[in-house]
Amino acid sequence: MGHTITEKILARTAGPAPARAGENRAVRAGENHAVRPARMIAYDFPGYTDVMFRQMRDDFGITELDDPSRYVVFIDHMLTKNNERETEVHQVTRDWCEFYGIELHEGQGIGHQLTAELGLAVPGEFLVHFDGHISGIGAFNALGWGIRRDLIEAWVTGQIHVDIPATTRFDLVGEFPDGVDSRDLVHTIIEMVGADGCAHQVMEFGGPGARQMKIDHRQGLCGMAMFTGAVSAIFEPDEVSLAYVRDVARTAFEPVHPDPDADYAARYTIDLSTLVPKVVTPGSARVANTTTARDLAGTPITRAFIGSCASGRIEDLRAAALVLDGRTIAPTVELNVVPTSREVHEQAEREGILDVLRSAGATIAVSSCDFCFGYQQPLQSGENCISTGVLNISGRMGSPDANIYMGSPYTVAASALSGSIAESAR
Template sequence: MFPSTPATMAEKILARTSGRERVEPGEIVWATPDLVTTPEVSFPAYVARLRQNGIHRFAKPERVVVAIDHEVPVHSKEGAERNRRTRLLARETGVGHLFDGEGITHPLVVERGLVRPLDFVAAADTHTPSLGGVGALGVPFSIELTMILALGRIWVKVPETVRVEITGRCPPGVTARDLVLATMAEVDADLANYRVIEFGGAAVEALTVPERMTLCGLCIDMGAKSAVAEVDERCAAFLAARGVFGVEPVRADPGCRYAAVVTIDASSLTPRVSVPPNPTHVRAVSELADTAIQHAYIGSCASGTLAELTAAADLLNGRTVHPDVQMLVIPATKRIYQQAMETGVLARLSAAGAMIAPPTCGPCFGGLAQLAAGEARISTSTRNDPGRMGSRDAIIYLGSALTVTASAIAGRIADPRDYLPAHTRETAP
């Protein structure tokens, strides 16, 4: 049962998973995650830590997901040993799911129907809050994840919630990525710190579930604990297509308490980009029109969806990647890769000059397609701190898949609206 007093979505989730009728912000509760995820770059170290302390069994192995997704295909001796060790330990510990090269963890567990609204997911990856796109509370942990593996539960201080109401509708060329960058301009680190961002409003309702995952996943970079979007019929239909049935709309209770309420008008927004050295350093694309790039990348847990790959191929229709630019495209999961191949999207991207790689965290992790000193890349990935993609003297810009594609065509950071069909541009601000 949900608390009898008005509650935010995060409070409902933590009340349910801690066996409480209600929880209050600031309280310490012992919550039992519905799912625990860890990539191969962390899993062997967690198992070693537990075994050093005499713990050889997981409390709830059936709830554990291990994904080999960071170095795929493996390209180093260290990575090969780590991946081999991960496969061995996953078998020894009897985890519920081992995904070996099937895709990036967060979109993968949603695609496979392992996450449903009001779930609490604990994970070893920073951008786990993307699961808020299906109404779950994804919280990243570090070495504390070993406690969850050993006990099946973890203590959590109940966070306050910041409500972000996004009204209106995104104009052509403006995407979920631009919405979250606009949110970063309104919600600074002091407001976001150890709080959950709760998204709602007409513009959010108009987003697909993968777009909502992008919206929620990047909130960690503004200092939030996590993020969550309201669950509606569109989300229920999306999950039903992935084997998750019986989902009903979920939203915060009327009259619940928020630390703050922020309103953003989507209809007034234009494409924007994060500039170094932090995703929260946001500028309008128009301010960077003369900024040359040598690399463009579409992929990561914040991108690489079939819709985005299709949109990129459509924008490239009749055009080619600039001769001075290397464009890399990585679908987020193997299923998306297959769908993009079957529908001809990958062929269209390749014909326009893009390179296609198998599903992996890839450049976002820094182990693939590294940059040399002085080179610049515009990317749909999650972070742009110095050294993230190779040399510390390389420059990383972050934007939507449309902005990345337009920039790949122009050889400089470009406004995607300039490349949209004329009848579409007429409605853009």
């Protein structure tokens, strides 16, 4: 029986030293192995990185890292109030990174996007973070895994012990209809398999439909893998992903394909041409909360948000501009747009996309995670928001008495125009 992409990538990293090309080391789903990530990534956030920083030096006595180049830290949260608390949090991170000689990127965008832009997400490599949305790098045939409780093991020892996950395969065919994108696909998958349908597994995507997907849409799809219970998601490599990586990669890389006879826990075929705009209703991304935008048409909204590590890239902004071009958002709606990185912001400015959005009445904010987790302009009690954010549990974006609906950029833009949830009227 052959191997999945995930088994092959983790086999390369298992044991006392990474496997070289041509070695026949193998691992199987269900086995436990010590694996060595190529990169260990984090963003600073109170109660997470500051605790790990202190543990490394005070509890474990580590004053020098064997290979600081494997560590990368981003400052992408708590950037918008410019108060003493923010300064204190970020200074701890700056001091720690300087002490250990660790690469630090501050205020340049959301770390999950910067990981790709900086050439850190390359085919065939294994990266870890305490945030599960690192799975978005699966778009590039890299395996990103959120190991919140075990990241300290990786930071201290340079490796972690993991149970090799099984894989569920999704064969994609067809193309997205107008007004539909990967957000509608991921919510369709959740509806199809359930919120735990891929529990403790990796979602593997391939097929002709996968190959026609734009890289931004692949990132958004993989970045939402956790809402099926999956630990990560990954695409087969193709010319679209490889072309991106060749332009930015810092190191040589070797793409990984699944074997034709790979052993999968389950396998599904999805025709992208049959998808319709989906909306997740307040409470969670569970199957019972997923419905169609048409079924919710007319539900009033007061806020709309386009951004986050899942849906603030150039294709998402283009989608919103396509819907909003020459139109004006409803006077009862506040639309905030947050490009995923400074680079995306600048590209959208050059293309005239941000001018279109501003003319429609949108407010453009600098790139950060602050809107998505309710830190910047939090929702007030009784408000209804439609969002491309990553989560809609109670209190996620502000008041626990506000309601958050989630949809694609097409759906969010169309809803901002009408003042209520609506399908894209392109």
